[in-house]
Amino acid sequence: MYGELQPLGGGDPIPLLKTELLVGRRESADIVLRFPTVSGSHCELAVEDGIWMVKDLNSSNGTKVNGVRVTEHFIKPGDTLSFAKHDYEMLYDPAELGATDEAKGKLAEPDVFSRSLLQASGLESRRRR
Numbered sequence: 001m002y003g004e005l006q007p008l009g010g011g012d013p014i015p016l017l018k019t020e021l022l023v024g025r026r027e028s029a030d031i032v033l034r035f036p037t038v039s040g041s042h043c044e045l046a047v048e049d050g051i052w053m054v055k056d057l058n059s060s061n062g063t064k065v066n067g068v069r070v071t072e073h074f075i076k077p078g079d080t081l082s083f084a085k086h087d088y089e090m091l092y093d094p095a096e097l098g099a100t101d102e103a104k105g106k107l108a109e110p111d112v113f114s115r116s117l118l119q120a121s122g123l124e125s126r127r128r129r
Contacts, residue, residue, distance in 0.1 A: 002047060003092025005031075005081065016092070019047040023083060024057075037061045037084035048074075050099025052092060054081060061085070 005014040014031055021030040026040040033042070039059035046053050052075040056063040061084035065073045075081060075090045082088070 002097060003052065003077075003090065005088035006091055008080065008087040008089060013091075014088070016045070016052075019097075021045040033083055033086060035084060035086055038086065039084075042083050045075075047097055049102075050094045050097035051075070052090060052097075059084070 001015050001017060002019055003016040005016065007013070018030065022041060022044055023029060023031045023033065023038075024040050024042040025033060025035065025038045029041065031045075037060075039057070039061070041057050042059045043057055043063045044055045046055070053072065054063055054065065054070065054075055055072045056070060062069045062082075064070065064080075064082035065075060066080050067082070077090060077092050077094065079090050080087050081090050
């Protein structure tokens with residue numbers, strides 16, 4: 001097992017049994033979430049250098065990490081991962097998945113002053129210099 005998703009508000013944890021998983025409402029998904037607000041193919045979860053990453057698949061109701069809608073994002077242990085309006089805590093140990101110190105650096109908090117509020121909110125793309 002490569003970690004688990006713990007439903008916030010109660011319920012059985014969802015084991016992460018592979019390093020690449022499709023999350024969605026369709027029965028063909030690796031993690032099937034039978035909620036009408038979850039898209040058929042909602043997002044992908046994958047381990048990259050020992051760190052879980054989520055990639056939204058243009059879902060109707062979005063994928064969020066800690067309340068912020070994302071298209072692609074690294075997930076730290078303990079982060080809240082939301083599919084539409086369904087929240088889960090991501091539980092895993094990067095060391096057990098082979099994360100190096102360099103990979104763990106991807107989990108460091110970004111410098112909040114390195115980009116504008118518009119860029120941070122996704123309303124303005126980063127300009128090239």
